[in-house]
Amino acid sequence: MAHIEFSQITKSFGRSHILKGIDLEIASGEFLVLVGPSGCGKSTLLRTLAGLETPDAGAIRVNGQDITRQEPQNRDVSMVFQNYALYPHMNVAENMGFSLHLQKKSKTEIANRVREIAQLLQIDHLLERKPKELSGGQRQRVALGRALARQTSIVLFDEPLSNLDAHLRSQMRVEIKRLHQKINSTMIYVTHDQMEATTMGDRIAVLKDGVVEQIGTPSEIYHQPKNIFIASFIGSPEMNFIEGAVVGQLPWPEAKKPGQLLGVRPEAIKVSEGPVLAQEWELGDYQVELSENLGGQTMLHGSLQGQTVRLLVDSAKEYHPGQKMKLKIDLTKAHLFDKSSGLNQRL
Amino acid sequence: MIKRIFAWLSLCIFAVFSLYPMLYVLSVSLRGDNAFQTQSLEIFSSQSTLKNFVVLFTETDFLLWMRNSLFISAVTTLLGVALASTSAYALSRHRFRGRNLMLFSLLASQMFPATMLILPFYIILAKMHLIDNFWGLFLIYSSTALPFCIWQMKAYYDTIPKELEEAAVLDGCSRWMTFYKIILPVSSPALVITALFSFMTSWSEYVIAAVVLQDPELYTLPLGLRSFQASLATQWGLYAAGALIVSVPVLILFISISRYLVSGLTMGSVKG
Numbered sequence: 001m002a003h004i005e006f007s008q009i010t011k012s013f014g015r016s017h018i019l020k021g022i023d024l025e026i027a028s029g030e031f032l033v034l035v036g037p038s039g040c041g042k043s044t045l046l047r048t049l050a051g052l053e054t055p056d057a058g059a060i061r062v063n064g065q066d067i068t069r070q071e072p073q074n075r076d077v078s079m080v081f082q083n084y085a086l087y088p089h090m091n092v093a094e095n096m097g098f099s100l101h102l103q104k105k106s107k108t109e110i111a112n113r114v115r116e117i118a119q120l121l122q123i124d125h126l127l128e129r130k131p132k133e134l135s136g137g138q139r140q141r142v143a144l145g146r147a148l149a150r151q152t153s154i155v156l157f158d159e160p161l162s163n164l165d166a167h168l169r170s171q172m173r174v175e176i177k178r179l180h181q182k183i184n185s186t187m188i189y190v191t192h193d194q195m196e197a198t199t200m201g202d203r204i205a206v207l208k209d210g211v212v213e214q215i216g217t218p219s220e221i222y223h224q225p226k227n228i229f230i231a232s233f234i235g236s237p238e239m240n241f242i243e244g245a246v247v248g249q250l251p252w253p254e255a256k257k258p259g260q261l262l263g264v265r266p267e268a269i270k271v272s273e274g275p276v277l278a279q280e281w282e283l284g285d286y287q288v289e290l291s292e293n294l295g296g297q298t299m300l301h302g303s304l305q306g307q308t309v310r311l312l313v314d315s316a317k318e319y320h321p322g323q324k325m326k327l328k329i330d331l332t333k334a335h336l337f338d339k340s341s342g343l344n345q346r347l
Numbered sequence: 348m349i350k351r352i353f354a355w356l357s358l359c360i361f362a363v364f365s366l367y368p369m370l371y372v373l374s375v376s377l378r379g380d381n382a383f384q385t386q387s388l389e390i391f392s393s394q395s396t397l398k399n400f401v402v403l404f405t406e407t408d409f410l411l412w413m414r415n416s417l418f419i420s421a422v423t424t425l426l427g428v429a430l431a432s433t434s435a436y437a438l439s440r441h442r443f444r445g446r447n448l449m450l451f452s453l454l455a456s457q458m459f460p461a462t463m464l465i466l467p468f469y470i471i472l473a474k475m476h477l478i479d480n481f482w483g484l485f486l487i488y489s490s491t492a493l494p495f496c497i498w499q500m501k502a503y504y505d506t507i508p509k510e511l512e513e514a515a516v517l518d519g520c521s522r523w524m525t526f527y528k529i530i531l532p533v534s535s536p537a538l539v540i541t542a543l544f545s546f547m548t549s550w551s552e553y554v555i556a557a558v559v560l561q562d563p564e565l566y567t568l569p570l571g572l573r574s575f576q577a578s579l580a581t582q583w584g585l586y587a588a589g590a591l592i593v594s595v596p597v598l599i600l601f602i603s604i605s606r607y608l609v610s611g612l613t614m615g616s617v618k619g
Contacts, residue, residue, distance in 0.1 A: 052513050073519045085510035089532040099518035150518070
């Protein structure tokens, strides 16, 4: 078990400042997901913890001990890489047992440990095979097995599922989560996929341009986004942002100020048919332009006072292009953002 | 169909062109009468004999030349592989001042024909008292083979993902252990090519050896074979028998590493 603390971590490569004073605390045994667009610094932050990059300034502490300048091999950290990074000249068992072999563990101990982990990951029938004889999913499991065989208190994942197809990805997501419940190491998982972030993390840290924009549980991040960037980055389908006269009519004092944006997720918008309840607000005339059947639900794309708005409706009802209707929103699930600062005014 | 026949015919013609000289050498080596020119095209005749081979091993210094050549080639190969694999690794993985200049200089040195360098080499070796000394040859052979070997190894290292080394470091390897436990085994195709190139540079080299080595005790195979040639009487039978034996180690080397050779020569185009 390891309690991790990043304090004021900065890192630059040449003239590009990748990390700009990151402060982050990760509880012992927690599964934290670092999410953000490409180039936001999430992988660099992970690599500073692994010891593969040295921060320019700041400190990293594990259980109170400063490890900022410690060699990677002395850190009690293992890592799963995006491209697996399996040793091609070793078979699966040798790959998984390599770190134990370096620790001069006995052959029996190594064999037992490798078998135990291989059984856990259901790859015990592949132990004699070389990496090139494995499929992508199997390679990923071996990479995971190699990281787990070391029994480190911290396990890092650098976009480990991005090379897999959608089906395998969702399967591995569940397996990694299940493993975390079993082995209780502190895990940090880097991804650019907001779906992975919200489904896997105990907490999520959203990064942008080398700064932690918000940290919280998936639910907090989804329902109480601090700013426009987080609101648009997390959640699929993406949040609607509406401006203009509609916003000024909202029953919130902040909405009267100029330069405000109404942010509302597609599932918080409804077609106004019955009475408008106390926490609801009618938005005005909406014209359907396109409908997408997503199975259980239908996504409507249409225009509200010249602005594109998407909403999710029950797929049992039929909607056709050109159809006009009134929309209403759930005010408890709506947000108001200041356009210039990007901040959520309703928090 | 016509294309196939044409291809087969062309291949057959090329095969005859490349094989015939070797078969002719074999035929000369089997003639007992030292006859080089003959009207007959047959390779084996009723007069074929292994006498030249017996004489070669019993009445000449052939074994001494072979030992010298093997020793020189082995040391050159070891030096070539050791220096090329380590320096190419540094050039591939580290960024330091003068790196590009160094790479360019290595490439530029390949533009000079080896014969042009004989005089400067001779002067350098003479000043270092390395004339008539194997070390002189090691120095020249290694330095002429190294630029190609370094570029070859560097090109291969460049295709190895950095994450492989990072995984090794996290598994507990030091920098050196990462190099010899992970990078070197993964680079075996490139190492084999490097070794072969270094070996070939020295094994059949004549011109530089003739300049550096004057003591017959130090003669290598090409120099030894040359000694069969005289202005009045050349011992063609012995010459041919020796030439055949010289080619055997190279042939064995090529056959035994052909698997690596193909993957090594295509490396870079297909990452793997």
